[in-house]
Amino acid sequence: MTTHTLELGKFSIGVGDRFAHQAKAQLQACIEAAHAGVEIIPVWNKSNREHNIIGSEPSSTRAAADAAVKALHWNKPHFCDADHINLTTVDRFLAPCDFYTIDVADYIGKPADPATIEKFLKHRSDLTGTLRLEGVREPLEITPHLLRATATKFLFAVQEAGKVYRHIEAAKGKGGFIAEVSMDETDAAQTPAELLIILAAIADEGIPVQTIAPKFTGRFNKGVDYVGNVDQFRREIILDVAAIAWATANLGLPKNLKLSIHSGSDKFSIYSAIYEATKHSGVHLKTAGTTWLEEIIGLAEAGGDGLALAKEIYAEAWAHREELCAPYATVIDIGPAKLPVPATVAKWTSQQYTSALRHDPHSPAYNSSLRQLLHVGFKVAAKMGDKYIRLLETNEKVIAKNVTENLYARHIGPVFLGQPSPVAALAHAEAK
Numbered sequence: 095m096t097t098h099t100l101e102l103g104k105f106s107i108g109v110g111d112r113f114a115h116q117a118k119a120q121l122q123a124c125i126e127a128a129h130a131g132v133e134i135i136p137v138w139n140k141s142n143r144e145h146n147i148i149g150s151e152p153s154s155t156r157a158a159a160d161a162a163v164k165a166l167h168w169n170k171p172h173f174c175d176a177d178h179i180n181l182t183t184v185d186r187f188l189a190p191c192d193f194y195t196i197d198v199a200d201y202i203g204k205p206a207d208p209a210t211i212e213k214f215l216k217h218r219s220d221l222t223g224t225l226r227l228e229g230v231r232e233p234l235e236i237t238p239h240l241l242r243a244t245a246t247k248f249l250f251a252v253q254e255a256g257k258v259y260r261h262i263e264a265a266k267g268k269g270g271f272i273a274e275v276s277m278d279e280t281d282a283a284q285t286p287a288e289l290l291i292i293l294a295a296i297a298d299e300g301i302p303v304q305t306i307a308p309k310f311t312g313r314f315n316k317g318v319d320y321v322g323n324v325d326q327f328r329r330e331i332i333l334d335v336a337a338i339a340w341a342t343a344n345l346g347l348p349k350n351l352k353l354s355i356h357s358g359s360d361k362f363s364i365y366s367a368i369y370e371a372t373k374h375s376g377v378h379l380k381t382a383g384t385t386w387l388e389e390i391i392g393l394a395e396a397g398g399d400g401l402a403l404a405k406e407i408y409a410e411a412w413a414h415r416e417e418l419c420a421p422y423a424t425v426i427d428i429g430p431a432k433l434p435v436p437a438t439v440a441k442w443t444s445q446q447y448t449s450a451l452r453h454d455p456h457s458p459a460y461n462s463s464l465r466q467l468l469h470v471g472f473k474v475a476a477k478m479g480d481k482y483i484r485l486l487e488t489n490e491k492v493i494a495k496n497v498t499e500n501l502y503a504r505h506i507g508p509v510f511l512g513q514p515s516p517v518a519a520l521a522h523a524e525a526k
């Protein structure tokens with residue numbers, strides 16, 4: 095049992111490492127950020143689903159993270175995130191993890207018992223009216239109707255989060271872990287007013303939540319850019335941040351509570367909006383496990399056996415494309431006609447392969463359909479077992495360079511340091 099309270103710093107990044115070989119290269123990106131003057135706390139996340147597909151245990155993620163921290167002398171905190179867990183999947187994460195993403199999206203829309211809803215409405219009736227949030231011109235309007243509708247839609251889900259939270263607390267002690275509540279894997283985005291009401295319910299449930307992951311407007315497809323209305327996203331995230339600030343000041347939630355942005359890899363066109371909205375409040379950017387794509391890029395770049403394996407992985411993924419894509423249908427958009435046939439890819443040079451896969455919006459060779467297919471195709475590499483891992487180890491240097499550079503230049507720079515993102519640079523170049 096821990097006696098001090100674990101706290102997540104202002105800026106943090108969730109990194110996925112499917113095959114537990116890139117923790118050092120990922121941590122290196124945080125070290126470079128520290129050199130640039132910003133402390134970014136690394137959080138290694140891997141969901142139950144990923145562990146099941148790969149056939150790995152959460153303890154392997156912990157071991158890889160701890161080894162990297164030791165090897166690179168990282169003396170700031172680091173965490174291991176039990177990503178998207180619930181009461182049925184959390185137990186094997188209890189020992190190795192100290193960060194829990196409590197996913198209650200499946201319970202949204204299931205109503206709590208009427209007495210609980212009435213009690214909440216009575217207790218929180220002071221939320222209704224016009225709420226002026228600090229730093230934003232647009233007020234939040236919460237009508238009694240909205241309060242009731244939101245309670246009816248979300249209270250049961252928050253009660254479920256409470257159950258999972260208490261289950262973890264019983265094992266790890268109060269303050270012995272970071273709690274996140276996630277509601278992103280659902281159809282409808284939550285509005286800032288709904289978010290504020292949800293936070294009130296979370297406070298009532300006694301969950302000392304440090305990060306909250308709502309579903310934002312627009313599509314957050316895996317490993318590719320944001321699809322949606324950037325201006326609407328900007329308005330929404332500014333209000334979300336203000337709603338969170340209000341909640342920490344008025345509801346007794348932890349002072350460091352901040353937004354968590356899931357599937358945050360490669361969302362180049364909204365990075366400047368995220369940076370502007372969160373540079374004072376802090377943010378957790380959870381990347382979507384695209385590190386594994388950097389492994390393939392590294393293998394392809396290495397040529398020889400590495401390139402041959404990268405081609406073999408594509409051919410297998412292409413052959414099984416329907417079954418690989420099915421579980422991710424809501425978070426990918428692949429144009430089947432845009433996928434090259436394996437016979438074509440078989441003739442590619444290193445440069446042709448990497449430029450099709452690498453997410454460089456400047457490059458006409460970039461193929462987002464191929465990228466998304468390979469992104470969900472990690473099962474193919476998992477099946478190859480030792481053959482894949484051996485080549486990762488032989489080509490460690492070239493892969494590590496790609497992993498670090500992708501995290502630092504394409505993600506940390508624009509989101510945490512306010513540097514132009516690749517898309518912004520592209521728009522700038524086109525305007526000239």
Ligand SMILES: [Zn+2]
Binds near residue numbers: 178276278307357
């Ligand atoms: Zn998520």
